[in-house]
Amino acid sequence: xxxxxxxxxxxxxxxxxxxxxxxxxxxxxxxxxxxxxxxxxxxxxxxxxxxxxxxxxxxxxxxxxxxxxxxxxxxxxxxxxxxxxxxxxxxxxxxxxxxxxxxxxxxxxxx
Amino acid sequence: xxxxxxxxxxxxxxxxxxxxxxxxxxxxxxxxxxxxxxxxxxxxxxxxxxxxxxxxxxxxxxxxxxxxxxxxxxxxxxxxxxxxxxxxxxxxxxxxxxxxxxxxxxxxxxxxxxxxxxxxxxxxxxxxxxxxxxxxxxxxxxxx
Numbered sequence: 001x002x003x004x005x006x007x008x009x010x011x012x013x014x015x016x017x018x019x020x021x022x023x024x025x026x027x028x029x030x031x032x033x034x035x036x037x038x039x040x041x042x043x044x045x046x047x048x049x050x051x052x053x054x055x056x057x058x059x060x061x062x063x064x065x066x067x068x069x070x071x072x073x074x075x076x077x078x079x080x081x082x083x084x085x086x087x088x089x090x091x092x093x094x095x096x097x098x099x100x101x102x103x104x105x106x107x108x109x110x111x
Numbered sequence: 112x113x114x115x116x117x118x119x120x121x122x123x124x125x126x127x128x129x130x131x132x133x134x135x136x137x138x139x140x141x142x143x144x145x146x147x148x149x150x151x152x153x154x155x156x157x158x159x160x161x162x163x164x165x166x167x168x169x170x171x172x173x174x175x176x177x178x179x180x181x182x183x184x185x186x187x188x189x190x191x192x193x194x195x196x197x198x199x200x201x202x203x204x205x206x207x208x209x210x211x212x213x214x215x216x217x218x219x220x221x222x223x224x225x226x227x228x229x230x231x232x233x234x235x236x237x238x239x240x241x242x243x244x245x246x247x248x249x250x251x252x253x254x255x
Binding site: 021023024025054056057058085089092093 | 123124126127130148151152155156159162163225227228231232
């Protein structure tokens with residue numbers, strides 16, 4: 001399974017819906033998408049990983065990189081995730097303290 | 112002795128194949144479904160790290176992954192990146208985002224992050240770096 005990416009706007013926010021596997025092979029595609037959004041002036045990002053089956057440390061690295069980029073522009077990057085197996089990797093790496101993790105896009109853009 | 116051995120060409124596209132084999136062997140060994148997810152993730156991390164080390168060192172040689180059923184499951188991921196490339200920094204290769212600044216310090220930080228992930232996922236982890244490369248050993252005890 002490959003990576004799928006869909007981007008849409010919700011008010012001031014840009015929602016990136018990711019599906020498939022974010023691993024060492026596919027993560028560069030996500031990185032490229034986030035960099036393009038930031039270069040296009042989109043600094044309020046929601047990354048929805050509800051349809052992601054697998055997320056490895058490279059994928060986490062890309063999310064952290066995205067967060068750093070938007071923060072450099074006074075922006076935000078929020079994550080939507082309710083899958084326990086993905087949340088576990090955020091916890092193990094201590095990234096629950098770094099990312100605002102929401103249970104829905106609606107709650108992410110409203111927070 | 113390994114019950115299954117895979118030679119992986121140093122291309123990140125094949126890491127997912129190794130993950131699938133790891134999941135299959137974990138299930139064969141009666142590892143619970145919740146822990147199977149940990150096996151999938153940890154083996155992917157360790158293998159991705161080794162493949163990245165080969166790519167960085169411009170080596171065509173395969174990464175060798177040994178699976179031992181003993182009971183439980185032991186997975187040994189071997190790279191053949193010789194010293195001095197095989198420093199602790201290399202253990203981290205796959206985690207990266209292209210952050211500017213001190214690359215060596217960055218790699219060291221990433222090394223700790225990958226090890227932290229592996230320790231959170233496997234029952235036992237050991238990393239042995241020698242002249243001929245690095246072996247990352249992951250072990251799961253099986254049924255809990």
